[in-house]
Amino acid sequence: MMEKTPMAGYDRIVAHSFGGPEVLVVEHVAALPQPGGGEVRVRVEAAGVGYTDTILRRGRYVLYKGGLPLTPGYDMVGVVDALGDGVEGLRVGDRVADMPVHGAYSQYVLSPARDLVAVPAGVDPVAAVEVPLMGVTAWQMLTRCVSLPHGATILVVGASGAVGRLLVTLGRHLGLTVIGTASAAKLPLVEGLGATAIDYRRDDLAEAIRAAGGGRGVDAAFDAIGGTSWETSWAALAEGGTLVGYGMQDFLETGGPSSGVLAAIQRFNVTWNEDGATDGTNRRTIFYDINERRPRLPDEYRADAGHLLDLIAQGTLVPPPAETLPLDRAAEAHRRVAAGDLQQRLVLTPAA
Structure with missing residues (x-):
């Protein structure tokens, strides 16, 4: 044969x-x-x-x-x-x-x-x-964009998503208290990862997040949605807290004009930081982009990927x-x- x-x-x-x-x-x-x-x-x-x-x-x-x-x-x-x-x-x-x-x-x-x-x-x-994109994104946002002490409280928006799950997992590894938003059907998944899970469709979402954070809010929030989701995450921050944006899913889904994206990024990076500096809360924002950071800091990327x-x-x-x-x-x-x-x-x- x-x-x-x-x-x-x-x-x-x-x-x-x-x-x-x-x-x-x-x-x-x-x-x-x-x-x-x-x-x-x-x-x-x-x-x-x-x-x-x-x-x-x-x-x-x-x-x-x-x-x-x-x-x-x-x-x-x-x-x-x-x-x-x-x-x-x-x-x-x-x-x-x-x-x-x-x-x-x-x-x-x-x-x-x-x-x-x-x-x-x-x-x-x-x-x-899981490491080259999702893992490094989550790790660098948790360790390079913010400096959080053991026991600090973070918010992960979309905690059932690919990056969200790793933010929860790595956050728990770092000794952080994690609050995660998700749809009602995925709340058990988020809870199983070790986070306090909240339905993102709640009308009082910002208040619910602040309450879950002991009434003072969260020390850092990680949000790839943009738009009104960023506004909710900003409102849920504790004094001195940081909102880390790493995507604009709402724009990608709705197909809005690029001018709208530029205006949103301008407000996120400039206006909100100015507000946080002048309203007495010392809140701030950071936009994370792995595609911008990796070529600029290749040794950092390799070290973080290798560590994970x-x-x-x-x-x-x-x-x-x-x-x-x-x-x-x-x-x-x-x-x-x-x-x-x-x-x-x-x-x-x-x-x-």
Whole structure:
């Protein structure tokens, strides 16, 4: 009996137009990509699926300038498969993590060697893929944007989301008291992570948060929604508290004009800081953007990602469990993210 010859090349997900999940299709590429100088080829074991991927697919992600066709995939973990000229410190077979922003929905990707973070031996790739985007975002907001003493109280808006779950988990790891908002159906999930859970649809939300914070409010709030959600989080701050914004989901969903975003950011960064300095509360705001911070402070990013991966390797940090799907179910994964009822993060396993 003749053995079946493996198909050459590799598969990836491609969108030839912006639109709904149906634009994501599997495309077979006849030849493997060859790494150039300073690059490595990575066989992708885990590619995270997140809200930002769905924005990229719809053509609304302002950081993407690559045009069409496009392959989504913000973060990934895989095994080094080939080395380009001049690459040092890496070997074929090393497991690595990266945040390419797009391109990870593929069995193979090319990555600059300087961007890769080593994954410790024994760390499952599905657990490790929580780190490059979600984990570092949560960790840097908790430790780089604010300085909180043990026992301080924080608010996590959207605590059942991918970053929200890690903010709760890492906040508890740091000894913080965590209040998390979520829909009524997801309150048990948030409570299971160790936070006090509050339904975000409450009419008296700011007052409820302040009450949960002992009546004085919260020392820091983390909010990626924007708009009226920022106003609620600002009102829930204690004296000297900090509101950290890290997204504007309301704008992305409503499709408002860019001028409205600029006005909102101006008010967030300037007006509210001025108000906090003059109204006697000493409240302040910070906007966190991992895509701005990582290239500016690459050593910091690598140190923080490496620290989180080490915590996973030690068993000190156990990321919330994820659900895995094969590469050809990428469109289904996007539909489920858009539905907003996920209890777990979805991870594609292209190498499988």
